[in-house]
Amino acid sequence: MSGPYLDVTGVSKRFGGLQALDDCSFAIEPGQITCLVGPNGAGKTSVFNVITGFIRPDAGQVRFRGQVLTRMGSRRIVGLGICRSFQNLRLFADLSVLDNVTVYLPSRTDENPFRPILRPIRTEIERKRRMAAAMSILEEVGLAHRARDAVRNLSYGEQKLLCVARLMASGAELLLLDEPTSGLSAQALEAMIALVLRLKAAGRTFLVVEHNTRIVQRLADSVVFLHQGHVLAQGEPAAIVADPKLGEIYFGGAL
Ligand SMILES: Nc1ncnc2c1ncn2[C@@H]1O[C@H](COP(=O)(O)OP(=O)(O)O)[C@@H](O)[C@H]1O
Numbered sequence: 001m002s003g004p005y006l007d008v009t010g011v012s013k014r015f016g017g018l019q020a021l022d023d024c025s026f027a028i029e030p031g032q033i034t035c036l037v038g039p040n041g042a043g044k045t046s047v048f049n050v051i052t053g054f055i056r057p058d059a060g061q062v063r064f065r066g067q068v069l070t071r072m073g074s075r076r077i078v079g080l081g082i083c084r085s086f087q088n089l090r091l092f093a094d095l096s097v098l099d100n101v102t103v104y105l106p107s108r109t110d111e112n113p114f115r116p117i118l119r120p121i122r123t124e125i126e127r128k129r130r131m132a133a134a135m136s137i138l139e140e141v142g143l144a145h146r147a148r149d150a151v152r153n154l155s156y157g158e159q160k161l162l163c164v165a166r167l168m169a170s171g172a173e174l175l176l177l178d179e180p181t182s183g184l185s186a187q188a189l190e191a192m193i194a195l196v197l198r199l200k201a202a203g204r205t206f207l208v209v210e211h212n213t214r215i216v217q218r219l220a221d222s223v224v225f226l227h228q229g230h231v232l233a234q235g236e237p238a239a240i241v242a243d244p245k246l247g248e249i250y251f252g253g254a255l
C-alpha cells in the first residue's frame with residue numbers, strides 16, 4: 001500500500017456563511033475502529049459526506065489507499081470499498097428485511113452471454129445465490145428470523161442492525177457508521193457493539209460517529225475530536241476522554 005490507508009487532509013467546506021469544515025485533517029488505520037466525536041454541528045456528518053463523495057470540499061483532499069477520492073462520484077467510491085450508513089437510516093420501509101440486504105449486494109457485471117434458452121435458469125440460480133448470501137448476512141447480525149417481515153415492522157434497534165447488514169452486503173472494507181448506537185435500548189446497544197467488534201475482528205475497518213464516551217472507550221482504537229469543523233486532537237480513547245479542555249468543549253458546549 002502506498003502511504004496511509006485513508007487520510008483526510010486540509011478539508012474545508014463552507015455552506016453560505018457557515019464554515020462546516022475548517023482545515024480538517026486526520027488519518028484512519030486499516031483494521032481499526034476510529035471514533036469521530038465532537039459536539040452537535042461539529043461537522044461529523046459533513047466529514048462522512050466528503051469521504052463518500054456526497055459533497056465536494058472547497059479545499060483539501062481525501063485519499064484512500066493512495067487514490068484521491070475527492071473528485072470521484074459516490075458510486076465510484078462505493079466501488080472502491082467504502083460504504084456508509086445514514087443518521088436517518090434510509091431503509092426501504094415497504095420492502096422486506098431480506099430485500100433491503102439483497103439490493104446492496106454487488107451485481108455481477110461479468111454476465112457472459114449464455115444461450116438465451118438457459119437464461120431463465122441462470123437468472124433463477126443467480127436469484128437463489130443472492131438470497132442465500134443475504135440470509136447468511138442476516139444470520140450474522142441476528143435478524144434471520146425477521147427476513148420476511150417488512151422493515152416498517154422492525155424495532156428501531158433491529159433497523160439499525162439492518163443498516164449494518166446492508167453495508168456488509170456491499171462488501172465494503174471500510175464502513176462509516178453515523179451514530180449507530182443513538183436511540184438504542186440497552187439490549188440493542190450491546191448487540192450493535194458486539195456486531196461492530198466481530199466485524200473488526202474479521203478484518204473490516206470503521207469510522208464511527210459516537211457520542212457516548214463509555215461506548216467510545218469500548219469501541220475505539222483511535223479517537224478524532226472535531227470542533228467547529230477542525231480536528232483538535234487525535235489519539236487513544238483514554239487520553240482524549242481524559243483531556244479536560246476537550247471535555248469542557250464537549251460537555252460545556254452543546255450538551
Ligand atoms: N448541506 C448542508 N447545507 C447547509 N448547511 C449544512 C449542510 N450540511 C451541514 N450543514 C451545517 O454544517 C454544520 C455541520 O453539520 P454536520 O456535519 O451535520 O454536524 P454533526 O454531524 O457534527 O452534528 C451544521 O451547522 C450544519 O447545519
Ligand SMILES: [Mg+2]
Pocket residue numbers: 044045046087
Ligand atoms: Mg451528524
